[in-house]
Every structure is written in structure tokens, then in C-alpha cells.
Amino acid sequence: MNNFSGNIPDQLSNLTNLEKLDLSGNHLSGEIPPSLSRLHFLSWFSVADNNLQGSIPTGGQFDTFPISSFERNRGLCGAVLHHPCSPQPNSLHPSAPDKSRKKKIIIGLIIGICFGVGFTLTMLTLWILSKRRILPRGDSDKVDIETISFNSNSGISTEFVNDVSLVIVFPNNTDDIKNLTITEILKATDNFNQANIIGCGGFGLVYRATLENGTKLAVKKLSGDMGLMEREFKAEVEALSTAQHKNLVSLQGYCVHDGCRLLMYSYMENGSLDYWLHEKPDGAAQLDWPTRLRIARGASYGLAYMHQVCEPHIVHRDIKSSNILLDDKFEAHVADFGLSRLILPYHTHVTTELVGTLGYIPPEYGQAWIATLRGDMYSFGVVMLELLTGKRPMELFKPKMSRELVVWVQQMRNEGKQDEVFDPLLRGKGFEEEMRQLLDVACMCVNQNHLKRPTITEVVNWLQNIGANGQPPKLD
Template identity: 40%
Template sequence: MFDGTVPAELGNLVHLVYLNLNSNNLTGELPKEFSNLINLRELRLSSNNFNGKLPSFQSCKQLRILELEASGFEGPIPSGISLLHNLTEIRITDLNGGASEFPHLENMKALTKLMLRNCNISGPIPIYLANLSLTLLDLSFNRLEGHIPDFEGAIYLQTMEINGCPKHLPCPKKDGYSLHINCGGGQTKIGNTMYVADESQGGPMTWQAAGNWGFSSTGHFWDVNANAAYYQTKNVSVLTMNESQLYTSARLSPLSLTYYGRCLANGNYTVTLHFAEIVFRDNRSFQSLGRRIFNVYIQDELVLKDFDIETVAQGVDKAVVRKFNNTVVKIKTIEIRFYWAGKGTRAVPNRGIYGPLISAISIESNFKPHSDQRKKIVIVVGAVTFSLCLMFTILFIFWRRRHSGSITSREQELRGLDLQTGLFTFRQIKAATNNFDDNNKIGEGGFGSVYKGILLDGTLIAVKQLSSKSKQGNREFVNEIGMISGLQHPNLVRLYGCCIEGNRLLLVYEYMENNSLARALFGPKEWQLNLGWRTRLRICIGIARGLAFLHEESRLKIVHRDIKATNVLLDGDLNPKISDFGLAKLTEDDNTHISTRVAGTIGYMAPEYALWGYLTNKADVYSFGVVALEIAAGKDNMKFRPSDQYVCLLDWALVLQQKGCLIELVDPKLGPDFDKEEAIKMIKIALLCTNPSPALRPAMSAVVSMLEGHLDIQDLVMDPSIYGDEYRFRPLKDKYDELQLQSSNEAQTHTDSMVTTEIGSSSTSTK
């Protein structure tokens, strides 16, 4: 029952091997002195209220058990956890904050228990998990996708939890208007209301259906040899509350318990939930120290957070009734979920009695059932209304076609989409750009020309003309634009809308007053901006945040493919915004393999992408590392060669790293007025991002944490010969020359994009 922060003095206990701080009320961040506990074998910090990023504990190489269930920490799961090769058990659940990639655990040969539940993990389930000696595996409530690996050969695996989706059964023709369930008990009548029995046994993966309702239970009691009896409970003392029949039994779960009311008429309902703590005691003994804390969701909306029955009722064996009015049923189904988010006690008073508990559920409609006559009236009125709407729609389309000439199929399809942006006509674009006057042309990029424009309301815009060489179908193209327009983040250039008329493909973006980062750092002197160190660090962090959003946080995961200083634009306050995200896919021809259409820029492309066409978001991480070096040095990666011994800025940085004098890389224009430690840190992070092996590059969310000082930087000194050696570097150029020969038209446009400014540029560029 401790509260407050963990004292830093714990770090002095360097011989400590076992530390259990579970089920307290501890807050704050773990002290950095924790890295001194190099002899720890077991660390348990579950059910607390810590904040800050989840530590990697990478200095604790002897760790066998790491337990962080509902600890309060923020994700993502740090990449440094892969260095803890001696772990036999990992339990990490309910992380706040950013998304995570699946951690690299392939070298943890001793791992037998793995729980990564509700950690916002995306992507596929690694195949190597089937080769580990796992006995228990819980990956439930994440954002995993793809196929589940074949665990047939995993002879030790006893329990595997991936998700808990229930089956869907057909409904009878007649809708229901109420439902009453005595959870975990027999049929019971209260007044004139009959509560149906719910006596079926539960289990770690259970789905039970009974007419117009059902329930699913997921979760395994990890620390006990549980049987079906653990999933139901009976009262252990005499109950004296009203309607005590509802509280003599209850259903519980170690993780998630969901009740479904099915075949209900659509409309508003009142949901009443009955609770009573009939397991814990208040007899001033060890038995009274148990805490049951869980969340309740109705129709996927959180209605009770960190709900503690005993605390609310002010004692055990006391009823707690919670009513929720105006619960909307739209598709004839109501879903009530009780979810254990890792808080409370798991071994007090006994192991295996934690998790949500519910005694009874009542669902009543807030409206009267429709009579057959009223249904007929509604049907007739609906049919008449539909007919009128259809007629007016046809007349409007006919009028629109006569007055607007010809509306192309692409524009028609576009009108059917909710792009969350504006639909501009070609006439509006012409007026805004003064008929695409050359004086308003501000760039010539790989995707087409860029013009500055002014809307009637005074809004400045940048209009990008897409080259009309895409062979995508109308619907696919419009869908792509719609998905891109829905991605909004402070560090992404905002897409206001588009214009699709005939063969014209135009995108309308926000105008960026300070042009590109490339021009501000190493453009012509008259265009360069005086960027101080704090501004450069803020720009670097902003770019990292934008990429982390594209890779891990947005609903549509995007690999940019062409991160470079010219594709980072600066607004009036010098805030960085990434441009051209998602456009590489729009200009790909049909049936063109990625290896013959590399959408990137030499000098920024990751080796595995340039040489073999292997594309993941780690390619963007590599490109970001190059841009971060350019920010620190104020120099163009490909144009900077201090001597014939060096290929590029990155090559020079690697040599300086080996010599231990990275500070020489910092832009001399900064003078002495900059934070040397922060500069060295940024350069080290940049070099970490440009590791030749994509597996060793950090995720962008981890890069953000490192830049902000929330995560330690892993020192990794690389051999500069990987960039300077003719044998290693030559294939990159050969591959690039090959691409130019294969598609001269595409390559010429692509080459232009390497050296030209992008959206929001204020002048045309030269090769």
C-alpha cells in the first residue's frame, strides 16, 4: 500500500536479486539509479501508476522474470528488451501512449511464458515464436494482423490467447425489447421480472449462446492450475441486502468477460449492472487486503474506469447498482464488456481470484414495442419518402450535367466519398493560381509542377499537378487520395483537397511560408535561414514525430520511401512538416515490382531498399538518420566531401565517431552557443538510424523518446568502410544506373525530384 515515488537509494542495493513492488500506488518515473541493479533476477512492478516511457532495463542482463502488468508506463515496448537473453518470463500489459512493433525475442531461448497484452502492438505475429519453448502465450487485445504461425510443433505450449472474438448467430424474425441475466447463477424471479439462468461453466476461451443472449470469457489464471470453478463464485456468508438472490452467485474472469444481448429492436435502452463483492472479506486479516479493480465498457464506450466494488459499496457483501440510460442499439446487438486492466491484487488473499466480477445484468428498452399497424404506417411513409428523395436526386444530377458540361467518372466517384477535405473545381484552381502563371510556379518535383495560389477567402495554398501517368482505376485513385487526406498531424503537410476533372489530377495543400529544410540549411546563401540549435533540435524531433505517426499511430500505415531535406517543409514558425507522404504509391504503374521502381533518392535510400527492393518502415528510419546528420552539420549529405577519402557526410560522421570527435561534425555557423551534449546525442541517434542492418535500427517512436531524453541511446560504433569501400558502395550506384536505363522517362522525372524543392517552395530549382 505504498504511494509516492520510488526512492533513488534503491539503486545502491547493487546485490539485490529480487524486487517485488506489485499492487501499490507508486507514481512518477523510475529513478535512473535503477540501472545499477545489474544482479536483478526478478523485477515485478505491476498494478502501479508510474508515468513516462517504459524502461528497457537493458543493464539488468541477469533478469529472469520481468513483470509489468498495468504499471502505468507508456509504450512503445523498448527495443533494448531484446538484449535480456536470460528472461524466462515476460509480462507486459496495458501500456499507455504510442504503438509498438513486436519486440525482437528470437534470441530468448529460455523464454517459457510471454504476455504482451493490450500493448498496442501492430503487424504480424513473428513466426519464430513457434520455435521457442513457450508454455503460455498471451497476445490478446493488440492490433495484430496476418496469419497466426503454425504452433503445431510447439510441444510445450499449453495456453495461447490471441483474441476473444465471439461467434455471430442469426436472429429470429421477432425483435426483443428486454433481457435479464442472473450471472453465474440459476433462474431467479425478482418481482415480476424473471432473470434467466447463467450456470454454464467458464474457461480461458469460452463462448456460450442461449437464445437471444450469450457471453464470451477470455483469459487464463497464470499463477494457478485453474479449473472451471475459478470462473464462477458463490457467496461465503449470509447476504442481507435487498434482492439478495441476484448476489449469491457471480461470474468472474481473469481478463475479459463480455455479455451480448442479441436480436434487440434498435433504439435506446437502460442498462442496469448489479455488483457485490462476495469473495473478499473485511475481517481485519490478510483476507481483507484484496483489491478488485476493473473497467466496464458498454457498446465499446468506457463507462466505469478502475471500478472497485468494495470501495464503492463501502464494504463487502453490499450491493452496488449502476444504471446507464440512453444506451443506443443500432444493429440489434448490445455488448457489455468487463475488462481487467492489470490493476489490483493477484495473490491476495489467494492466487487466482482477481479480475472482473458481475452478479446480474438487466436491459430494458426506453420505448414501447411497435404494433403491426404502426409498422405498416412507417413502411408506407418510408417508401414514399425514399421515392421523393430518389426523384429529386435524379433531377439534380440531370441539372448538374446540363450546367457543368461533362462531369467525369473520377469526379462522380469522388463526390461519393467523405474525404474530410474540400473538392475544388478546375475553375477555382485556375483562378487561385492566375491560370497557372509561371510567376506562381514554385517548384518542379518528381510528382509534377507546384504552384502558389490564393483562394477567395485569402487562404494561401500550394497546388501540385500530378503527372497523369498512373494507370490506376478511378475508384482506387480516389480511395488513395481519400485515405491520405484523412491523415492529419502537426508534423504532416495538410492536404486541403483535390481536383479531378478529365485528365487533370491536382492536389491542394497548405502553403508553407519558409519553404524546405534543404533550402533553409544549405541552399543559396540568400535563401538560408538562421536556425539556432534549439530550433534545429525541435525540427528534428518534429520530423521524428511525423514519421512515428505514419508508421505506428495512424489508421493507415505508410512508408514514405523518400524522406529527405527537400521533403521537409517549414511553416511560418519554423515547425517542420513532412510532404509527399503516400504519393509514391499513387504514381506506381500496374504490375510494376518495387525492385524496378524504387521511389527514393540516392544518398537517402537504405541499402536494402536500393539494392534489393526490400521495403519496410526501417527504410524511412535510415533516411531520417541522414536528415538528422544534415540538421546537425548544416551540410548536404551527397554534396559534402571534405576530401577524396570520404564519400558523403555520413561516411565522414562514421570516421569521426571512430576517432571519438563527433563534435567536429556540428555546423560551425552555430558558433559556441549550442548544447554540446544534445548535439552529440542527436548525431549518435542519427548514426543508430543509419545502421546497415534494418533490424538494428530503432522504431521512430523510440527515436522520439531518445531525442526527448526519455530513452537511453545504445552506443554502436560502425565501420565506415561500409560506405567508403568501392566494393560495397559501387553496387548502389550500379543499381541506380540500371533503374535509369530501364525506364528513362520515369527516371528522368525521378531525378528531377531529387534536386528540386517541393510543395510550398517559393521558386523553381535547377539541376
């Protein structure tokens, strides 16, 4: 309580990076400025116990705040309080409510007519598309309903049609996979034969697909709960069609076939970082220090593009070594955007379920279920510790203090044994100073206080300076 009084200043909406705003227990009056809904990073908001009135803003983060954020005010109303705002009567024109009601009825009829016409046009369009192929040069000829591709500079369509066998191939891809049919995908995966499985996740399996011309693709076949599968499918297509960068996995196309959702990616010859560090026999031994540092840098470039460059920015929410894929030159590509969230006015980074993977989940996710860019930084810090130590982030069968990688590394540093955390395969090769520098960066990223973690821009700069004259900052 600060004994604030008067109206909430509209200028607060200019603090675009504001994460918390607690104005509870004051003497504020007037309305909540609708402009506050533009604070897309706002994860905590409360104006309880004031004298506010009027409509609670909608959209953005305001659709996620609980009832307790607005309780005990003079006259707030809105959907969140289950108390709709009544229209104000017009004292000069007593019949205004009736006129308003008639107006709404007329508008409703117009909307209904427009919806009917729109639906008819949509069905007609789908029927036409089912009979014709849209070729890259703009010509048309008849084709089976299985195939359709787009070559347009107007952007990538992310509309989803249920139960129609369409293969949508993005216009920025090579001629090798243009006009790809579902039949060709089934043939390329040997009808999704188990022998072609190259990965798995919470929403389905990933298969190797080899086309007739020799081109390889990775095809993710989503399965499981229909609601979750649809959400994963849309999230990944939206995120990957928005983000195009050499250190992000490239989504080549997507498909809806018999209720099944397929996502097609560029094939990464060397699989995941997790496979090389923890699964492949002698895999870690083949990852020398220069290679591991290059992987960390490449992953940071991809993450920096997501966080800072692409519009809208993207929170990945599941950064881990199995989601960092390696091409034939061991260049890193950040993958698997199924849990990602675009930071848009109509999207929220506040989630209703705990997401992520054990060992990589930031501590604040379990407390407030808030997915943020700083949360991604914690997970990336864990990946850097994996590269340095060769250990998994969580090993359940070890003693308690050495079970969690982050806890064990911090304990060893506190005891002055930081060099003992390094992978024995890396020791004695003359790179100890560079490894200490990366360890400093990683430990800053896994700080328990998310406000003290660096941004990805800072991390990129520090990683670029490792081995050069400049050095990353030391921990306090």
C-alpha cells in the same frame, strides 16, 4: 536445411512482425497454411525443396514472391507457378464437375446482370451529380459540372473518376475553401503561371494558389506517364486522407480536370527544410540549434503517427529534407506521400522498382527492393545528419570518402573527430552536448543493418530527452 518434417504450423501467422521465413530444403508435407498471407511484413519466403502440395495462398505478400520460393515440391499449384489448381473430382458423384460447371455459368450470368445494373446506376448517379450541387447542410441546387463537395461523417471518398472536372474538398477543412471550383483554382494560380511555382518533384510541379479571400493553397499538378501519375495520385489521396496529424501536411482536396490530376494542400509559408539548409542565402544561419532540434522533433512526431498510430500504417519511402515543410512558426510537417504504401492485406511493401532519392535510400532497398518502416528510419537519420552538419546527403564533386554524408560522418566518428562534423554555424553556442546526443540517435538510424535500427517510437522518446536529464543511448 533443418530436417523439419510434418505440416507447416498454422501458428506462424501469429508472428505479425515476421520479415523472413525460409523453410526450404526440409521434409515438410501437407499444404501451405492460407493464414500465412496475413504476415504483412513478410518480405522473404521460401518453401522450395519440400514435399508440399495443394494451392499456394494468395493475397498480401504471397502475390509478390517469386516462383523459386515454391519450386521442387510434390504437388503445389497456383497462379505464381503458372499451374492452376484442378478441382478435385467427387468419387461419390461422378457428375459433380458438370454440376459445378453449370453452377459457374449461372453465377456468371447473375454477375453479368448485376454489373450491367450497377453500371447503369453509376452513370445515372454521375449524370445527377453533374446537374446538382451537394451543399454542406445537405440542400441541393443546380450547378455546373465543375463543382462538388462532401460533408459527411462516413469518411472520405477515394474513388477516382476520369475526365470529369470535380473538385473534392474534404469535410474536415475550413469554410474558406468549401465549394471550390476548377475555375477558381485556375484563377488562383494564374492558369498555373511559372511565377507561382514553389516546388517540383518526379511527377509534377507545385504551385502557389491565392484565393479571392486571401487563403493560400499549395497545388500539385501531376504530369508525365499516365500510369505512374494515376498511381501517385491515388497513393497520395489514400495516404493523406487516412493520416490526419498536426505534423503531416494537410491535404485539403483533389481534382480531376481534363485528364489532369490536382492535389491541394495547406500552404507552408517557409517552404522546405532543404531550401533553408541548402538553397536560401543565409537560410542556414537563421536556423539556430533550438529551431533545428524542434524541426527534428516535429518531423519525428509526424513519422511516428504514420508508422504506429494511423490505421493502416504507412511506409513513406521518400523521407528527405525537401519533403519536410515548415510553416510560419518553423514547425515541421512531413509531406509528399506519392511513393507511400499503406500496409494492408491487399497492399505490399515489396516494390518492383528502386524508389527514393539518392543519398537517402537505405542500402537494403538496392539489394532486395524491400520498402519497410526501418527503411524510413534510415532516411530520417540522414535528415538529422543534415540538420547537424548543414551538408547535403550526397555531394558528387567532392573526394570519394567525403562524397556521402553518412560515410563521412561515420569515418569522422571513428577517428574521434565527431565535433568537427557539426555545422560551423552551430559551434561555440553552448549546445555541443545536445548536438552529440542527436548525432548518436542519427547514427543509430543509419546503421547498415536494418534490424539494428531503432523504431520511430524509440527515436521520439530520445529526441524528447535531449537537453533534459535523460540521455539517448550511446552506440556500441
